[in-house]
Amino acid sequence: MSETKDVLLVGFGAIGAVVGFVLQRIGKARVTVVARSNYEALKVDGLTFRSTRYEEHVGWRPHRLCSSIKDAADQPYHYVIVTAKAVPEVQRTPELLAPLLAPSYAEKYPQPVYCLLQNGLNVEVDLYNALKALSPSEEPKIISSAVYIASRLSAPNAAEHSDVGDRLGIGMYRPIHNVLTNSPEEEATLTQFASLFGSNVKIDIAADIQRVKFIKNIWNSVFGPIATLSRYTLNTIFRPAGDTRLEHGGVAQSSLLSNIPYSYPPIRDYTLPFVYETLSEVIHLGNVRFPPDADGKPALDPNLAKQTLEFTAGIFSLPTSSERPSILVDCETGRPMEVEVIVGEVVRMGRALNVPMPRMETFYSLLLVVQMQLLHAKGRN
Incomplete structure (x- = not known):
């Protein structure tokens, strides 16, 4: 025994x-x-x-x-x-x-x-x-x-x-x-x-657990900031709005994202492409950080950005979805967030490897302002 x-x-x-x-x-x-x-x-x-x-x-x-x-x-x-x-x-x-x-x-x-x-x-x-x-x-x-x-x-x-x-x-x-x-x-x-x-x-x-952790962190590092900075959970992006949806004279919708549900035409035209490009930014970093396999296959699937967006839309377009990203929950309850390890580390890795990450750096710079206020409220910094 x-x-x-x-x-x-x-x-x-x-x-x-x-x-x-x-x-x-x-x-x-x-x-x-x-x-x-x-x-x-x-x-x-x-x-x-x-x-x-x-x-x-x-x-x-x-x-x-x-x-x-x-x-x-x-x-x-x-x-x-x-x-x-x-x-x-x-x-x-x-x-x-x-x-x-x-x-x-x-x-x-x-x-x-x-x-x-x-x-x-x-x-x-x-x-x-x-x-x-x-x-x-x-x-x-x-x-x-x-x-x-x-x-x-x-x-x-x-x-x-x-x-x-x-x-x-x-x-x-x-x-x-x-x-x-x-x-x-x-x-x-x-x-x-x-x-x-x-x-x-x-x-x-x-x-190589770091590769596994990086892949999991892709979702947290992109969708967590979107929910936290907007102060709304993700169903506000993906849940169809029914008869209240209005046509919008925006940009031409990408055929790549044509099957992603959306709540409002401007979100289709601007938000979904932004989310896709941000996911792609992080995935590109992963393929620089982690080497391809013996057959030359990239460490991260080139289709992972679209797959992640489809997976997320599949959850948050449902009427029953109530999940909330953890850093949004922390922000709403006044607790300091995991900004540095989820978002900051991605930005620092990008700089160390000379991979431009303008969207992630924008997330990080704005989250730092929110984090500072949460820390002040707890008597820190």
């Missing part, structure tokens, strides 16, 4: 609630949860977990609940899973995990495998550098990921989970680029971590 693993879960929001519930349900992990903002609510009543797959569980509790990482740093862990959002303007990952990176902890316990279940690009860099400074002779073990889990918090201690096929793409973080195979040790580390989830979450092990 395999050894039960001690897991420290940092962040108990929408994603953390699902991860903690699934890990404990499988029974291969003892889960210690660090819940900062919602600790008191969870301590009193536990979590109400409603799921289309797992049904309803009232008063669910992890193996152990802590209000801070300092309180949790009284024992060793096999894995530390971070689901807290990456907002470096508020707190960088080494600051968040400081009690685990302190010499007093490192001298007493071996460093765990860290797994970052966070949106955005290059979220691993700060942690990698901190671990190397802590122990220069050892290579840090950091699992990076692309997370596909549909959930939201309806209250500080209530999570709503829609089972649309929970999936994680995972791979080892490396400071060097474009390594296309896992070593036997890396493969074993990833396989052992994946086994904690049993068959409840589909795990895709990648040799």
Whole structure:
């Protein structure tokens, strides 16, 4: 019988609630949860977990609940899973995990495998550098990921989970680029971590996880800013307006986008082409950043911009669609957004690789103004 693993879960929001519930349900992990903002609510009543797959569980509790990482740093862990959002303007990952990176902890316990279940690009860099400074002779073990889990918090201690096929793409973080195979040790580390989830979450092990993360970030980096800067969710673009639609003397509609639904003729003539060109801008960057395969095929499908637009329109043209991009939700609720890791990193990558990104730079420059106000409201900067 395999050894039960001690897991420290940092962040108990929408994603953390699902991860903690699934890990404990499988029974291969003892889960210690660090819940900062919602600790008191969870301590009193536990979590109400409603799921289309797992049904309803009232008063669910992890193996152990802590209000801070300092309180949790009284024992060793096999894995530390971070689901807290990456907002470096508020707190960088080494600051968040400081009690685990302190010499007093490192001298007493071996460093765990860290797994970052966070949106955005290059979220691993700060942690990698901190671990190397802590122990220069050892290579840090950091699992990076692309997370596909549909959930939201309806209250500080209530999570709503829609089972649309929970999936994680995972791979080892490396400071060097474009390594296309896992070593036997890396493969074993990833396989052992994946086994904690049993068959409840589909795990895709990648040799180059940064490519997987980049592809997922395309959607977030384009549609998140559109929704946030307009202050409307995406169905206002794609949901047909019925008899209220008026003809418009705008530009000629591209045949490439002729099958995309739209809410208003000017949106068809101006907004949809803008979205398509912005997606193409980011995809071009990806094909510069990541090498083609052995047969010369580009890393990212040249048709991905159109496919992404069609996929998004297919969701947000439905009357039942209610999804809201996460940075729009953060903006509406007054929380600092994941601007730097989702949008800023794309812009910086473009500049480093001499890839012009005028549309993405426009998004970034405007989001910085919004972010500054959110930070000021929280007493920062």
